[in-house]
Amino acid sequence: MEELQTIQWFPGHMTRTKRQIESQLRLIDAVAVLLDARIPYSSCNPDLRSVINNKPRIVILNKSDMADPTETKRWLSLFREKQIAAIALDCKSGKGLQQFIPTVKNVLSDRIKAWEAKGMTGRTIKVMVVGIPNVGKSSFINRMSKQNRAKAEDRPGVTRGNQWFTIGKGFDLLDTPGVLWPKFDDKLVGEKLAYIGSVRDEILDTEQLAGRLLEYLRDRYPASVCMRYKLTQEDISGLQGYELLHLVGKKRGMLITGGEVNTERAAAAVLDEFRSATLGRLTLDKAEEHKDVRI
Numbered sequence: 153m154e155e156l157q158t159i160q161w162f163p164g165h166m167t168r169t170k171r172q173i174e175s176q177l178r179l180i181d182a183v184a185v186l187l188d189a190r191i192p193y194s195s196c197n198p199d200l201r202s203v204i205n206n207k208p209r210i211v212i213l214n215k216s217d218m219a220d221p222t223e224t225k226r227w228l229s230l231f232r233e234k235q236i237a238a239i240a241l242d243c244k245s246g247k248g249l250q251q252f253i254p255t256v257k258n259v260l261s262d263r264i265k266a267w268e269a270k271g272m273t274g275r276t277i278k279v280m281v282v283g284i285p286n287v288g289k290s291s292f293i294n295r296m297s298k299q300n301r302a303k304a305e306d307r308p309g310v311t312r313g314n315q316w317f318t319i320g321k322g323f324d325l326l327d328t329p330g331v332l333w334p335k336f337d338d339k340l341v342g343e344k345l346a347y348i349g350s351v352r353d354e355i356l357d358t359e360q361l362a363g364r365l366l367e368y369l370r371d372r373y374p375a376s377v378c379m380r381y382k383l384t385q386e387d388i389s390g391l392q393g394y395e396l397l398h399l400v401g402k403k404r405g406m407l408i409t410g411g412e413v414n415t416e417r418a419a420a421a422v423l424d425e426f427r428s429a430t431l432g433r434l435t436l437d438k439a440e441e442h443k444d445v446r447i
């Protein structure tokens with residue numbers, strides 16, 4: 153299988169984003185780092201740690217409805233082992249959202265006590281929400297605002313400036329100032345971002361991409377591949393990406409005139425089914441392979 157072309161991001165933006173985040177740091181108490189639960193390692197910006205410095209942080213594994221639940225538990229344990237508070241969310245259904253405010257308060261408990269000792273009871277807690285594009289930041293902020301506004305109807309959803317959102321009594325969220333690009337120079341990371349749809353398909357060879365994804369899933373989630381495409385373990389063992397794609401297309405009856413398999417259509421179907429979790433709840437970054445993850 154040929155190598156995928158290197159995915160081009162725009163490093164220039166990151167310098168600006170870094171500056172924008174740094175300029176807001178003094179206004180906030182904590183940072184909520186949104187990661188995609190299917191690729192917690194690959195969806196984490198490598199420079200973030202140095203930018204947010206010592207600010208208390210809370211990791212949110214979003215889109216957990218599409219990730220392997222066992223693997224999500226392992227990731228949560230890994231972060232907690234590292235003394236980093238972590239929760240899994242599904243902003244589509246709202247599952248897990250109620251954990252967010254208590255988790256932040258727990259992380260900031262010493263600080264809250266210190267504020268109270270100084271008579272600053274009920275001081276507003278301000279949290280910056282960061283994450284790469286498409287990870288679900290807007291969905292998270294919208295969900296949090298709605299959920300809590302419903303509970304406290306006398307509170308209008310005050311927005312201050314462009315990016316501040318009040319999500320509850322004494323609790324504000326700040327959307328990431330700027331665009332936090334993912335790690336773009338690691339080929340494997342780039343591929344995983346492409347699998348989940350974070351890179352526009354127009355700039356990629358989708359047949360190559362789908363083929364590599366099938367190889368990857370065959371090695372890690374063979375049962376899911378077999379079940380979805382009605383194949384046996386024997387059918388798929390030892391095949392290269394393109395051969396797997398060909399097999400899937402054939403099995404699906406995706407043919408072009410002359411009886412050739414339409415691998416382009418097959419590729420679109422495979423990518424679509426992975427991205428919609430029709431192939432199953434699958435996680436591409438395994439916690440045990442990324443024990444050195446740093447946030």
Ligand code: G4P
Nearest residue numbers: 214215216217241242243244284285286287288289290291
């Ligand atoms: P961003 O601000 O970080 O860029 O992300 P945004 O909230 O716009 O979310 C990007 C996409 O991910 C949206 O889908 C959104 O619905 C979806 N999404 C966000 N959180 C979750 C989640 O927990 N689970 C699932 N399954 N999807 C989630 P979209 O296709 O762009 O739009 P739409 O489906 O809302 O129409």
